Structures are given as structure tokens and as C-alpha cells.
Amino acid sequence: MPQDISFSVRNNNGDAVRVGAWRYAGDGSGPNVHLQAGVHADEIAGMLVLHLLMQRLHTAETQGRLKGNITVVPQANPLGIGQFRQGRILGRYHDATGHNFNRSFDQSAAMARPSTCVQQWQKKLVQLAAPADVMLDLHTDDEALPYLYVHRSFWPRGRELAAAMKMDVAIIWDDGGDGSFEETIIAPWIRDGVTAGRMAATLELRGQGDVSDRFAEQDAAGLYNWLCGCGVIDESVAPAEWPVEAVEMGHMETILAPQPGVLIFEKELGDFVEEGQRFARILRTPGDPSSEVVLHAEQAGRLVTRYRDRLISQGMGVAKFTGSRVSRNWSGGLLDPN
Known part of the structure; x- marks a missing residue:
């Protein structure tokens, strides 16, 4: 069984809310992985994808085929998930402060004593992911093709990930400056020149209405196969073939x-x-x-x-x-x- 490594943060009222997190134990011979969904709490598709993936990871762990530890946070944002207004979830920004949930992670992580509940949550999430060699952050757009954000340091290796996920477009970026989760995790890797053998990316899983068993099963299978291909799971999988259009961010x-x-x-x-x-x-x-x-x-x-x-x-x-x-x-x- 995976280890329950869930943690709690305080909401606006000072009440404890839980961030569910689980760790699947490998034998230590492969890279460590952090997977999460729902940092923007109204982007739901990745939550179902990771829910289905966890079932496959449990089987692989039981059979002793995990080479790296895998941490999964399928619903990362308990602060945003409860922000319903007139029947619609508003999960991109924190109501009380206007803070975009996927901005300024770097500032929050550097604080000795974060002052707001969003900053406290961000710091704990960064601490959970920091030891990973591979980090994938699952998001969705309004209405969209599936596409990938990836820093230039991880291209063209990221093409294999995009192909496994049947993503039509990969957007390559160099400088962010807004402290997104991905940017915060990779900043020390880039600073220290240790990007070889590592991978980080933000996966945009189509649009916010694209939540279905069909899409989720396809995406969970794509993630699983890619984890096999990069040495996290001991299983032979043929590399996926899929046309991926690489586009510079500025284009x-x-x-x-x-x-x-x-x-x-x-x-x-x-x-x-x-x-x-x-x-x-x-x-x-x-x-x-x-x-x-x-x-x-x-x-x-x-x-x-x-x-x-x-x-x-x-x-x-x-x-x-x-x-x-x-x-x-x-x-x-x-x-x-x-």
C-alpha cells in the first residue's frame, strides 16, 4: 500500500484542511517523481487522471516493479476547491487575497514564516516536491488542444513526454519570473546546472470541460508508459509516436x-x-x-x-x-x- 503523506494547512477561518498525498516506494534505482493536479482548483481533469494512475501504480508497487519513489497529489489545492460562487467554482485566485494560486511559489518557499494561508500552503507543497528528479504539474486551459509547457533545458527530451500524452503542441519557454510551481521547482536545478536526467513540465490537459473516463484513461496510460520509458517503472514499453509541434513561447x-x-x-x-x-x-x-x-x-x-x-x-x-x-x-x- 502507498504511504499516506498527507498534510494540513489552515484556511481563512483558521480551520485545518487536508492536502491528500501518497508515496509509492521504489527500490531506489530510478528517479524520484512528484505528480500533482489541481493547483488551480477549477482545473479538474488532472485529478481524475491521477486517481486512475494511482491504481496502476499500486499494482506496480505490489509487484515490486517500482524503481523510483513516486509522490502523487491528486487534488493539491483545498483552499480553492471550496470557492463556489453561484454554482461555479472559482479556483484560479484566492478569494480573500486575490492571490493567483500558481504564482509566487518562490517567494512563499523562501519565507521563514509565511503570513497567509496561501503562502503556507505553497511553502509546504514546494517542500514536498523539492526532492524529486521529475515533476509534472497537471493543468487545463479554457478550451484547448492538449499541450505542454516545458523549459528549454528539458527540450528535446520533453518530446517523448508530449508524444506519450498525445499532445499536439509543446510550448518552449526560457524566462518566467512569476514564481509558478514549475519554475520554482526547477530554479535550483538550472542554477546548479543539474538538469541532466531530470524533467519538469506543466501539462495542459485540454479544456476545463474535458473531464471524462475516455480522456482520463488515455492520459493515465500515457503517463504510466512515459514513467516506464524514463526508468521509474520496470516495464518495457515502446516509445510513443505522435506528431508534436514545438513552438517558441514568443511565437x-x-x-x-x-x-x-x-x-x-x-x-x-x-x-x-x-x-x-x-x-x-x-x-x-x-x-x-x-x-x-x-x-x-x-x-x-x-x-x-x-x-x-x-x-x-x-x-x-x-x-x-x-x-x-x-x-x-x-x-x-x-x-x-x-
Whole structure:
């Protein structure tokens, strides 16, 4: 049986809330792994994926086939998971402080005495993952193709992970600066020059509505097979073959809404558009044809993400596309600064 290594943090009211965590023991000959989902508590798909994966890991542990220790945190954020408002979970930001749950992990980890419940939670989560050689953080976008965020230090090795997960796109980044969990974990590796044999990535498992047995079983199998391939589980698995488009972070095009209104997409996820081609429109005032604005692609590329709701406010991200040149809107940092 896996070892229960769950821990508690305090919520806004000072009550203890539990972060469920389990460790599967290997024989010490393989890399140690940390897997987690739900840092943004409204991104649910990874929770089901890890739930299913844990059943396979239990079998491998029982049969003595684990070479590395594997820590699994299938629902990492008890602070955000309870933030329901008018029937909808708001799990990206902490209600009381406005803190984005996946920002400033580095600052929280460096504090001797974190002052807020979010900072305390972040520090404990970093401490749990810090000994790992492999860290995968499972997220989802609004509506999206499955895609991978990976630091340049782990590319092209990350292609095998993306292929195992049948991810269509891998976004390669260099500098973050916002203290995301992934960035915080790999910072000492990069500083000390010890990235060989290690891996860290953020996996975007499609969109927030893509929670199903079919997807979860496919993703759990992909993770399991990849863990076999990188020497964590003693099982022979053929490397996956899947076309993965590698895109520089600065080449991704994010189209913002020039006005509020009803959002109508004319292209589907994965569609290729030419530069200048229309892909959506926004109707500001239904009944007034002159209030409609057509949106065009900034450059040729594939539609990777779409805004989930069909009523959008001005300035929100409508869609993201792959590109072949630096976006004129690129100013550094990660893809989603907020």
C-alpha cells in the first residue's frame, strides 16, 4: 500500500484542511517523481487522471516493479476547491487575497514564516516536491488542444513526454519570473546546472470541460508508459509516436477581445488559419449589425486555445495560435501573466 503523506494547512477561518498525498516506494534505482493536479482548483481533469494512475501504480508497487519513489497529489489545492460562487467554482485566485494560486511559489518557499494561508500552503507543497528528479504539474486551459509547457533545458527530451500524452503542441519557454510551481521547482536545478536526467513540465490537459473516463484513461496510460520509458517503472514499453509541434513561447499569438459581446467562433480547435484570415467575431449589441467586429489571425498558425464562455468582456483572451515568428504583442514572461 502507498504511504499516506498527507498534510494540513489552515484556511481563512483558521480551520485545518487536508492536502491528500501518497508515496509509492521504489527500490531506489530510478528517479524520484512528484505528480500533482489541481493547483488551480477549477482545473479538474488532472485529478481524475491521477486517481486512475494511482491504481496502476499500486499494482506496480505490489509487484515490486517500482524503481523510483513516486509522490502523487491528486487534488493539491483545498483552499480553492471550496470557492463556489453561484454554482461555479472559482479556483484560479484566492478569494480573500486575490492571490493567483500558481504564482509566487518562490517567494512563499523562501519565507521563514509565511503570513497567509496561501503562502503556507505553497511553502509546504514546494517542500514536498523539492526532492524529486521529475515533476509534472497537471493543468487545463479554457478550451484547448492538449499541450505542454516545458523549459528549454528539458527540450528535446520533453518530446517523448508530449508524444506519450498525445499532445499536439509543446510550448518552449526560457524566462518566467512569476514564481509558478514549475519554475520554482526547477530554479535550483538550472542554477546548479543539474538538469541532466531530470524533467519538469506543466501539462495542459485540454479544456476545463474535458473531464471524462475516455480522456482520463488515455492520459493515465500515457503517463504510466512515459514513467516506464524514463526508468521509474520496470516495464518495457515502446516509445510513443505522435506528431508534436514545438513552438517558441514568443511565437504564440494571443488575440484579445477589442470589445465586449457575444463571441462566435468560426474555426475549431486545431484548425490552421492563414495570416489575416477571419476566425471569430464579437457582436456587441444584438439587433445592431454595425456593432459586430470580425477577428483575424495575426499570422499563420494553428488554433490552440479558445475562450470557454460565449459572452466575453473587453480585453479578455479570445484565442491563442501557434506562429512562426515573434508575436508583435510579445513582451516576455509566461503565456498567461495573470
